[in-house]
Amino acid sequence: MGYYLRKLAFYLTALWAAVTLNFVIPRMLPGNPVDILMAKLQQRGGSVDPAARTAYETLLGTGGRESFAEEYFAYLGNLLRGELGVSVSAFPAKVSDVIGDALPWTVVLVGLATLLSFLLGVGLGAVVGWKRGTWLDALVPATTVLSAVPYFWLALILVALLSSGLGWFPLNGGYDVVLDPGWSPEFIGSAIYHGTLPALTIVISSIGGWLLGMRNMMVSAMSEDYVLTARAKGLTDSRTMIRYAARNAVLPSVAGFATSLGFVVSGSIVTEQVFSYPGIGSKLLQAVQNNDYALMQGIFLVITIAVLGANLVVDLLYGLIDARTRDRSTVS
């Protein structure tokens, strides 16, 4: 149980750090976000009563009336109640509603693309490592160089070639706008059609990292004694490769999920911008461009919580696939 408790404690700490960071950043940096927000709000015909101002001050600071600690606890209280304020760029929608609408798009697109990339990369990496010394070795530098290519540049060129040029994919958007969002087969089909190219660019740019990591661990695992034992036992090649070498080699890739997920999320923000995808990344940029600080903060918080949550799940999974970690007494 110790393992799971420690992991939970760590992620609570990380969550607290992210929440606090979110509180501190607007207070530390130059500029007066509350004044800008109030001006924007006025432009949009919103209420300029003191209550709205106080709410933004709790969120962003620079109020000067309350003490720092009071503000901090009021902010935490608001978060717990799910009150993230009112968005000015999508006025009069609440920040939580704006995020709620955009989140499923990103979760499905990034989630599926990441999973696909991980499975493909790890699978190919295992085979490349196992068949070391054959032509497959060329896959390693090839895919790794692909991950050094800027995401958006590759995505735009693919759009120019495959969408504008050949007309295989739609230019942008998350679905055909003539359809009503819902669970109808047409709409889901359209969403899949629109999501294919963005997902493809994410897979192309991120697969190299998985492949390289897995291949290197595979090469190390193959010289371990338990693989030699498996060969001496007369097991079939595929069984030795999967149950002995790959089963052990995959562990660091799973553990390294934390590092990569951050990159994938970052990349997807840019990808969403390229494809005008109705996800959380384009909302974040929309917020930045409109100085919609409340929405910015809310989205950063949600992205962080999503990444932390995904990592927690992966860590719990890791405890299942490697019994040793559960029994280890020290924090690694």
Place this chain on the structure above:
Amino acid sequence: MIRSGKLATGLGLAGLIVLFGLVGPLLTGDPATIRDVGLTPPGGEHLLGTTLTGQDVLAQLAHATRGSLWIGVLVGVMATVLSGVFGIVGAYAGGIVDEVFSLFSNVMLVIPGLPLVIVVAGFVPADQRGTWTIALVLAITGWAAAARVLRAQTLSLRNRDYVAAARVSGERTWRVICVEILPNLLPILASQFVFAVVLAILSEAGLSFLGLGAANSSTLGTMLYYAQNGFALQREAWWWFVPPGLVIALFGGALVLINFSIDEIINPRLRDRARRGRDVVAVEAEIAPVDDDAVLTVRNLNVVYQAATPVHAVKDVSLTLRRGEILGLAGESGCGKTTLAYAINRLHRPPAEVTSGSVVFHNGADVDVLALEPEELRQFRWAQLSMVFQGAMNSLNPVTPIRAQLQDVLRTHRPSMPAAQREERCAEVLRLVGVDPARLGSYPHELSGGMRQRVMIAMALLLDPQVMIMDEPTTALDVLVQREILNEISRLRDELRFAVIFITHDLPLLLELSDRIAVMRDGEVVEYATAEDVYLRPQHPYTRQLLASFPSLTGERGALIT
């Protein structure tokens, strides 16, 4: 040092791009000059064409490359310093400092970088967003992964003897870190620096593309931003959009190649190696067994490690193993005894090669082991000849329970066996070696060293093989457990009548255990006789020397095995 084409290509390409960034801006004109030759295709006066407003793309590219490289280097240096401070210093200091630093790195690692950068960039007004601000933010969000790796490395280094010696002799902390630890971390630091530079250039390009880059700066990212906003691709002005991305891709690719080479320096196992097509070069014609009772005959076996200077590890070895016999193979480490044992089962790894000789297994019909096809060899292994390796700690798969590793053998060699019978057979062999069958669900790390070795012996018994090769099966165990296991082996041999090749450097132990003994030296068998003859009438001076080096032998026999 340049051992591969990868490093040469990587260095060459990166060097060219750096040179272009340094010298290019001096040779090309002012990148901002506006002319009335908008969107001219490449050629003539403008080698890479012009932008929408008639600016020279080549001039822009040169300045932008310089800007991107500058950001990359800034961030690379800052991120490496940060990761060094949090990774190396924390791990070296240990205790609460390490806990706090490590927690901090881990928290920074899981907080997604670019969203944070975007939020920070969003709060800073555009006119206050300079190159240094962007570089600082990128460095702060980009050091954590490297710190974690450095911490792990430093933890292992600080426990090495020479570091401990330096600390005990009272050297100052910073001196120990700089002189004893840092040089060992250099390849890793270099690799991380390279990675940080690539990441910074990519991240900056992404930020600039989103319109959140440094104000008044000229980088490849801002160039792409302007190209995109000028609808370069829609106007089919590829010469405006493609080159900046290509420079980033080529530079990134070059650094990746350099990183590959650094990785191969850190971990020599990763180096490219040609796949070995064969493990046996020459197979000699069948020779009828001299001994009717023989179960395994090895004739004139030669094994060579095909390195730059080939090493002849096993020279003309001939041995005969009789049914139910324990044949001891003695010799100091490096004498070729393990190579011989592996070659008998064709488990030797490249670059080792059997160059000549024969290995024949007699079980009804004669089986020429060196001539077996891969599938025949796979079926032969373990069913006829099983092995117990040195150090059971590493011979068992650490991530699956004992049950799966025992059942694996039955699943593969006896596919038709029902599940219940499989389970029963696994329990039976565990009982044979004195391990409670309840331990079937245990993972290797939950068992003691002696128990793990017993499990390995149980595994070797699963298919009732004729021959078992044991390579120093008891070396890593304490004396008491060692004796228990040796007794166990003797008893099992008497019960089940399999033959054993027992490999060890411990000659007195072999004198107790084995029927016959072969003494190996430098790949050759120098003495091959019954245990009694070896003890009482050693022929070769080396054997006499070995015997003399065990003073306890002058005492009474039978002390080891009761």
